[in-house]
Amino acid sequence: MSELQKYLDKLNTLNFKDMYNGHFFLTWEKTDDEIAAVFTVADALRCLREQNISTKIFDSGLGISLFRDNSTRTRFSFASACNLLGLEVQDLDEGKSQIAHGETVRETANMISFMADVIGIRDDMYIGKGNKYMHDVVNAVTEGNADGVLEQKPTLVNLQCDIDHPTQCMADMLHVIHTFGGVEQLKGKKVAMTWAYSPSYGKPLSVPQGVIGLFTRFGMDVVLAHPEGYDVMPEVEEVAKKNAAKTGGSFSKTNSMAEAFKDADVVYPKSWAPFAAMEKRTDLYGKGDMDGIGALEKELLAQNAGHKDWCCTEELMKTTKDGKALYLHCLPADINDVSCKDGEVAASVFDRYRVPLYKQASFKPYIIAAMIFLAKQKDPVKTLKALEERGVLRHVL
Amino acid sequence: MSELQKYLDKLNTLNFKDMYNGHFFLTWEKTDDEIAAVFTVADALRCLREQNISTKIFDSGLGISLFRDNSTRTRFSFASACNLLGLEVQDLDEGKSQIAHGETVRETANMISFMADVIGIRDDMYIGKGNKYMHDVVNAVTEGNADGVLEQKPTLVNLQCDIDHPTQCMADMLHVIHTFGGVEQLKGKKVAMTWAYSPSYGKPLSVPQGVIGLFTRFGMDVVLAHPEGYDVMPEVEEVAKKNAAKTGGSFSKTNSMAEAFKDADVVYPKSWAPFAAMEKRTDLYGKGDMDGIGALEKELLAQNAGHKDWCCTEELMKTTKDGKALYLHCLPADINDVSCKDGEVAASVFDRYRVPLYKQASFKPYIIAAMIFLAKQKDPVKTLKALEERGVLRHVL
């Protein structure tokens, strides 16, 4: 039996037919089977590539990337995923001013999609905006396709919005699954998603939100820890609670990093900005109040500075399960005395987890590719089998 | 009979053999048969793509884009066209200063063309410069190829110059042909190419010039309307007159938007800068007189402001043929109370024509691809037939 077969067998037990021709906005909009299908297809694509078998399902076609925030990791992951499937990447550098009104979003979405099979968008900076923008784009291209403007309807991959960061958190989770030896090993494991100090300001909320929204689906005990005032979106906390209730896990909150780390199997210490402050910032931005934004920034930096003790130290790591919790980070991390004086993590901790961290990141291209694959292939199992049988070499050795 | 066959039959009636190994600068440098061939190949390529048949005629190779003015629509159309044929796009971001003298144009043209099958250039900002620059590039690569520097001679596609915007205007015309049910339905139709007010300044003349230079070839009655002083290049008006005389249509001018719209079958209301002012601006730019350019700009904005009544309103639309003229625009349009207070078109008019407008734009990638195809294939009919027979799927379903 080929190595691929176990993934095909797994896929045959899952119902993911609604993903065909769909989009990927938020993990909690997907069923458990659909989430499992993404993980399985990601593993299957990696399995084929590791055997030097081409996974191109497109002979030509474009993958459009639209980044409204700087990015290296996600940009290269998206480019890798598109290339893996046979799509050429075209970047749209859209000035912020151009997208002020719905008319232009609708128009732009169509104008860039003539040959587009995928649109990847990162828009994480303003509360209430990023996810909405992605829906506007999807509505526009859906209409464009129905109206005969576009021969194909591109699939949307959320490369980070104000609510969720699905490609990151699913790569994180796939790394956890592989580390613990399978999804069935996760029940009862304790996960500490905790705030950590960073000298920079205003990091998006999408990672902690994405983690509590996704990790609570696997029967794990997820603890969200942060200093007072650094809450995330209440709606996402509700999602986490409901998930936990359904899967026999738990979701709890604390203002103590030590409490969260105690006996944890997985720790994810990372800086983010308070939700309330991000909302205020969005309002100020909407009013064009740049002085107000400057004042808010100062205030937040001062508030941050009171929490420099929120750092993933060796001492804290010792309190985790057997002193060996799996340390996660979406990278780049703020490392003490390396990238800054005081940061999210001690240099020795970060160093010890460097290889696992890079592996964690290495799942992202496959997660993105799997999302595209499931949206674009009517019968993904059949296609995977056909790719293996076709056996086109990726690299002529 | 396959759907493709009707296009092949049409092509078999046309003489376009001189397009092989050629370039595309201005529509009026091409014969009627050549223009018809571009439309037909564009339709044929779209027909194949709609059937999910790959139209890649290159296994590898580059399409170089050189934009000397910002662009989203044309850039993505060019990228789509290249991708459709199997070429990878490489953008050249050339600083304006680098191209001050002929030496560097010749050198740069060769240095970017080692693997280039196509060069797409947009250079529309200075009268007497853009089209000339394209010829300089073509002369350089033609020599480079003859001298053994370049293994292939790239074909030039004019993506907008100071004189014409052939890919835009041919996409416009193909949309008109499809809307009216065939080129033979166009005789006697009235086209209003009219100026319209925009709060911005200095829009290129290439669209109105391209339209009167192309639409007059189909026996249509083309009216060019603009306020006094907003003339286009006299040479292009001459082209329009000669075309009209040959095809039994007409070309006339008026300073009344109402007169142009009256009973029109097609309206194309769009802002442009007066030709005389653009010439003056080019001179000032050549002398490095930035104060002079600033003064000219102010003067022109004031002049524009006197013509806010040049707007495509519902009232005007009612005066067109059955109140239902086809509204054209190259996008983006300045829409009243949407993208600006006073603009080129009323929001309700624009909205009603949104789908046709997007369809109009959707022809551009195919027009560009057809221009490349005709320059690169010795026997385009044979190649199209071979592509259909090869039947490589664009997307493995």
Add this chain to the structure above:
Amino acid sequence: MSELQKYLDKLNTLNFKDMYNGHFFLTWEKTDDEIAAVFTVADALRCLREQNISTKIFDSGLGISLFRDNSTRTRFSFASACNLLGLEVQDLDEGKSQIAHGETVRETANMISFMADVIGIRDDMYIGKGNKYMHDVVNAVTEGNADGVLEQKPTLVNLQCDIDHPTQCMADMLHVIHTFGGVEQLKGKKVAMTWAYSPSYGKPLSVPQGVIGLFTRFGMDVVLAHPEGYDVMPEVEEVAKKNAAKTGGSFSKTNSMAEAFKDADVVYPKSWAPFAAMEKRTDLYGKGDMDGIGALEKELLAQNAGHKDWCCTEELMKTTKDGKALYLHCLPADINDVSCKDGEVAASVFDRYRVPLYKQASFKPYIIAAMIFLAKQKDPVKTLKALEERGVLRHVL
């Protein structure tokens, strides 16, 4: 016998098996056989392309380019080489600040390499930095591959560092080989690598260093000429001396351009900055002493201005072998009264050599492709034969 066969026969006489899975940093780290293999594979790939035979050895995969200095020629050459072999180029625009410490280099190198088969880096601005940076990247991806982070280990191509410019100098040499009718014709030929005046400041040393480090390997008499104080790195002069001693050629220095040109078969007049000044500049940069850098620049420009007579004039050209030495330049050249008042070369000289200069440049994509090919193919001779036999057309005629 096919035209390709003579290249295969040549390759069969060479030992280059250590290039497999390797990198290309400096020419003098490679054996004579390895250098010969690069030239031969470059010729073989060109031979196939000229016969319209596809040389794609990758079905998918990325070539990452990382330019820390502006570039048009090298960027397009790298893109051409990648495209020729089937790789899609992704550019990394890395801010200089991001790479301040080793941690980030290691991380970035892995994060951009998930699907990367090649990384091309240009980093030539600071003495002691560029080449070191390339090694840091290679070490990082080698570890990443060993640790299971990366499925493949990308090969590094040095697109110009502080020490050598191997892709340029090998393209230069391949042009010389073709011009003189074979590598065996080079023994005893005189090469003048000379400094020339340019109004600009701080041009890298990598070209003169690369030339004396490479050209001395072919039994030629290489003369390095420059005004007093414009020395290159002493380590590279040592390399040149040893090479010359081994091959029966010579390496000498002079402060007279006339002496260098006298009876020369090849002349390469080109501006560069004094090594000592570049070192000083690197120190000042390290200390963030921008005033110091400004003062140094003024000083150097004044120093340069004392040597405007270092120009490749018609008079000097007449003193070369039969008055017809082969004139080389890596382009763009500073041409008298064309790109500047006083420059490196008289306009009439440059003009006479324009076609050979463009041909010289045209070898660079093939040199880069050959370096990649030799690092990626276990049995390059077999692969070249297989490509010929496969006979996939690059362009469907």
